[in-house]
Structure formats: C-alpha cells, structure tokens
Amino acid sequence: MVRPSVVISLILLFELVACDASGRRPEVAQNLCTIPLTHVLRIPVTTLAPQTTADVSPATLMISPGATDEPPEGPDGFDVLGDGSLLITDPLRGQLSSFDSEGKFRKAWKIGFPADSVTVIANGLVLVREANTGRLHAYDQDGQSRPVQGDVLPERSEARVQPGQNRGTITRPSIGNSAGGPLAIQFDKPGLILLSLQSLATDERGDTYVALETTAGGPTSEAINLNKYVRRYSFDGRLLAEIADIPLDYYVSPVDELRVHKGVVYQLQTTGSEVRVNVWDTNQLCSSGSH
Amino acid sequence: MLFRLTLLLLCVVLISSLPNHAQPGVVAQLPRATRAEVVARAQRLANHTWVCGASNLRASCSHKYLSDWKPGQRVTGIPYRWGGADGPEEFDRKLANGLAAGAHSRYGILSCAAGIDCSGFVTLCWGLSHTGHSYSTSNLRTIAGKPKYNWFTDMKAGDVMNKAGSHVVLFTGYNPDGTISVCEASGSKSRVVCTKTTWSRFKGYIPLVYKAIDD
Numbered sequence: 452m453v454r455p456s457v458v459i460s461l462i463l464l465f466e467l468v469a470c471d472a473s474g475r476r477p478e479v480a481q482n483l484c485t486i487p488l489t490h491v492l493r494i495p496v497t498t499l500a501p502q503t504t505a506d507v508s509p510a511t512l513m514i515s516p517g518a519t520d521e522p523p524e525g526p527d528g529f530d531v532l533g534d535g536s537l538l539i540t541d542p543l544r545g546q547l548s549s550f551d552s553e554g555k556f557r558k559a560w561k562i563g564f565p566a567d568s569v570t571v572i573a574n575g576l577v578l579v580r581e582a583n584t585g586r587l588h589a590y591d592q593d594g595q596s597r598p599v600q601g602d603v604l605p606e607r608s609e610a611r612v613q614p615g616q617n618r619g620t621i622t623r624p625s626i627g628n629s630a631g632g633p634l635a636i637q638f639d640k641p642g643l644i645l646l647s648l649q650s651l652a653t654d655e656r657g658d659t660y661v662a663l664e665t666t667a668g669g670p671t672s673e674a675i676n677l678n679k680y681v682r683r684y685s686f687d688g689r690l691l692a693e694i695a696d697i698p699l700d701y702y703v704s705p706v707d708e709l710r711v712h713k714g715v716v717y718q719l720q721t722t723g724s725e726v727r728v729n730v731w732d733t734n735q736l737c738s739s740g741s742h
Numbered sequence: 743m744l745f746r747l748t749l750l751l752l753c754v755v756l757i758s759s760l761p762n763h764a765q766p767g768v769v770a771q772l773p774r775a776t777r778a779e780v781v782a783r784a785q786r787l788a789n790h791t792w793v794c795g796a797s798n799l800r801a802s803c804s805h806k807y808l809s810d811w812k813p814g815q816r817v818t819g820i821p822y823r824w825g826g827a828d829g830p831e832e833f834d835r836k837l838a839n840g841l842a843a844g845a846h847s848r849y850g851i852l853s854c855a856a857g858i859d860c861s862g863f864v865t866l867c868w869g870l871s872h873t874g875h876s877y878s879t880s881n882l883r884t885i886a887g888k889p890k891y892n893w894f895t896d897m898k899a900g901d902v903m904n905k906a907g908s909h910v911v912l913f914t915g916y917n918p919d920g921t922i923s924v925c926e927a928s929g930s931k932s933r934v935v936c937t938k939t940t941w942s943r944f945k946g947y948i949p950l951v952y953k954a955i956d957d
Contacts, residue, residue: 619919649919
C-alpha cells in the first residue's frame with residue numbers, strides 16, 4: 452500500500468523537474484512577449500523588360516529579373532520618416548519613392564543615380580548612398596538636395612558574439628535618461644546556435660532593438676540555412692519582446708533589411724511580384740506587460 | 743547466391759569509391775594558390791581605380807546600352823560586366839581601346855564592354871586567368887568541393903559561397919559580431935566590392951573550397 456503523501460511528493464517532484472527541464476531561464480519565458488506580424492504593406496512593381504517604356508506608372512517600383520549568374524536587382528534600401536511614411540530606393544530608375552504609412556504612393560524624388568541605402572538622421576535630413584560609388588548625398592524631407600557637411604551616418608553600436616556560447620554583448624549609446632553601456636544577450640533555444648548580433652536602434656526610453664541570426668544547421672545541411680529574430684530589450688537589460696517569424700526568402704537582397712521606428716519594426720522584402728514591407732508593432736502586445 | 747552477393751557488394755564498393763565530381767585531369771591542371779594570394783587578388787580588383795572616358799560610356803555593339811557611369815568619373819573597383827573575366831591589366835587595355843565600362847545582363851553578353859562578373863571574379867582570384875570564363879556558378883563544383891567543416895565557424899579566407907545559377911561571393915573572414923566579410927563582383931553596385939554583411943543574404947548558398955588551394 453503506497454501512502455498518499457508519497458504520491459503527492461512524487462507528483463510535486465515530477466512537476467519541479469518538468470518545470471526545470473522546460474527552460475533554464477523561467478524569468479525570461481514568463482515575461483517574453485512574442486510579436487506576430489502586425490500587417491504587410493504591398494507595393495506593386497514593374498519588371499524591366501526590353502519593351503519597358505519610360506512611361507510606366509510612377510506608383511510602382513522597378514525590378515530587373517537578372518539572368519543566369521546575375522541575381523535580380525531592385526529596391527534594396529529604405530527608411531521610415533517621423534510620420535511613419537516610407538522612403539524606398541528605386542535604383543533602376545535613379546529615384547527614391549515615398550509612400551505613406553499605409554503603403555500608398557506619395558511621390559518620387561528624381562536623384563539621378565542608383566541608391567542602395569537610405570537613412571533619416573537625427574536632424575531630419577535624409578542621407579542617400581550612391582550604390583556605384585558608396586558616396587553619400589543629403590536631401591531634406593521634400594526631396595530637395597542639400598550639401599553634405601558634417602552629416603554622417605550614425606555610428607552603429609558595437610556588437611560582439613562569444614563563439615559557441617550562445618551569448619554576446621551590445622554596447623548601447625546613452626540616450627535621454629538611459630546611461631547606455633553594455634547589454635548582455637543570451638540566446639536559449641534548444642538546438643539553435645547564435646551566429647550574429649546587430650544593434651538596430653535604441654529608442655528615446657532607452658529600449659534597444661537587436662537582430663539575432665541563428666542556425667540549426669552546419670555541415671550536415673545541404674545549404675546555408677538560418678533564422679532571424681528581432682528582440683526588444685528594456686534600458687535595464689530585460690528581454691521584453693521577440694519577433695520570430697521574419698521571412699528570409701529574398702528575391703532582391705536588401706541592404707537596409709530592418710528598420711525600427713517608435714517601437715515598430717519594419718522589414719524590406721522585395722519579391723518577384725511586389726515589394727513587401729512587413730511590419731511588427733512591439734508596442735501593442737507588450738504595453739500591459741513589463742514596461 | 744554467394745557469388746551474386748559478392749558481385750553486388752563489389753559494385754557497391756566501386757560506386758561508393760567514385761568521387762562525386764571526379765575530374766582528376768582538370769584538378770591536376772589547376773594553378774595552385776595560397777589563401778593570402780587569393781585575398782590579395784580580390785583586394786586588387788576591388789581597389790583598382792580607373793577613370794571613365796567619354797568613349798567608355800557607349801557600347802558599339804548594343805544600341806540600347808546605358809552606362810552606369812558619368813564622363814570623367816573616377817571609380818574604385820573593376821566594373822561589373824555580365825559574362826566578363828577581365829583582370830586589371832586586361833580591363834585597362836580594353837578601356838584605353840574605347841570599350842564600354844561594364845554591362846548588365848539586360849544588354850546581353852557584350853564583346854564591346856570590359857569588366858568582370860561574379861564567377862569570373864572568384865576564378866580570377868583563384869588564379870585561373872588563363873581559362874577566360876570557363877566556369878560559372880553552375881559548374882564551379884568541378885574545381886571546388888563542398889567542405890565537411892562547420893561553415894559557420896571554420897570557413898577560411900579564399901573559400902566561396904555559391905548559389906548555382908545565381909551568384910557567388912568570396913569569403914574573406916568572420917567579424918567579432920558574428921557577421922562575415924566578403925568580396926564580390928556585384929551587379930547592384932556595378933563593380934567589385936568588399937563588404938561586411940549578415941548571413942541572411944546567403945540563405946541557400948553552398949560553401950565551396952577551391953581544389954588547388956595551398957593551406
């Protein structure tokens with residue numbers, strides 16, 4: 452005859468073991484908020500062909516399908532303006548196109564060169580990088596050319612990965628009341644290895660957005676395979692939210708892959724039939740949580 | 743029965759002993775190259791400076807050709823030409839002869855243009871200047887094998903990442919943040935460039951090691 456107290460003790464012991472096995476960082480699992488894709492902005496494209504004329508709709512972006520040993524070309528750079536509107540490069544037409552926050556075409560800036568990167572800097576100027584030379588050009592937000600004086604791209608926060616240990620650090624800038632300094636990143640997902648870290652932005656409240664590349668594969672897989680996550684960390688280093696469903700099937704490889712604006716993460720994904728801007732709002736699901 | 747089994751076993755052993763891309767004659771004739779030599783050639787192609795003359799803006803064999811450059815423009819990096827495999831000396835000679843500086847696939851393979859494409863670039867870096875443009879991303883595996891090491895930690899400068907039918911880049915190193923550095927003949931940048939990049943660009947690519955590399 453087994454005593455009831457022994458049975459209860461065994462059940463409690465089992466629960467304890469199961470809980471420990473489910474995750475080594477229960478404090479992270481409890482607070483972690485996984486952000487689903489909020490919405491997708493879809494912008495039509497025109498495919499460059501021998502019969503393509505100059506009078507194609509300005510509301511589209513142009514792509515070239517390339518050929519054997521030449522990957523497709525097209526929009527590969529973008530940034531988000533203060534009102535949530537978008538500036539996207541249209542290198543095959545030597546212009547930048549502006550779209551509102553719903554993806555509706557506003558206007559095109561004729562810049563006269565192929566651009567591969569756009570960055571809106573703190574003083575509101577738009578820095579555009581010429582793809583063929585790497586040279587920076589400055590514009591105001593109406594598309595008027597401005598002299599490039601002391602305007603330089605914001606320095607990226609330094610990141611470091613400790614190989615084989617699934618962890619690393621980001622050195623954050625001091626912004627507002629946030630003192631900045633090192634942010635420890637720990638990546639604990641069974642079977643996945645942390646490959647790289649990239650600081651995307653630190654917002655005015657001191658929250659930092661980090662892109663993580665991870666892989667489950669190595670030499671045994673047929674080809675290079677990986678996943679990408681974006682995480683939001685609080686100023687005091689707590690993991691607040693994670694985006695885990697970032698598609699990496701690019702038709703045109705982006706130069707500006709991810710942007711963050713007011714807690715919203717944007718991804719540029721040019722496909723063979725449209726330019727998608729995938730949007731994740733990290734403010735919504737986590738607003739009642741830890742911050 | 744025993745004879746049949748022995749015969750079957752012999753066949754299996756023979757088939758499994760054949761290399762996947764066995765072309766010993768081709769491999770024996772490949773020029774040897776150290777990794778330092780490969781990277782030095784890549785940097786030379788990326789750092790080669792030239793000036794685009796008025797005659798280099800036009801392609802005499804294509805009426806629809808549009809140049810990537812402006813007259814008198816000083817450019818760093820051999821220009822991208824689909825189907826091209828010109829090294830610095832050959833490129834300078836063609837430029838002096840008035841050939842167009844670079845061309846994309848939308849204009850076809852232009853004999854009246856000078857420059858280099860992605861597979862021309864990596865084979866030139868490996869030292870295969872004498873073969874012209876014999877290798878593309880589709881048959882690169884005849885001269886470069888798939889490594890057994892961990893790609894994410896053990897690639898060496900001079901290896902490549904290849905996507906058959908699409909693109910190939912030369913790996914030059916890992917960075918402290920876990921990203922990688924590569925050199926490539928880039929169509930979207932219209933020239934040879936060396937850049938730091940994330941892994942996500944290379945999803946679906948296969949690392950390859952040149953079969954005549956001297957480690």
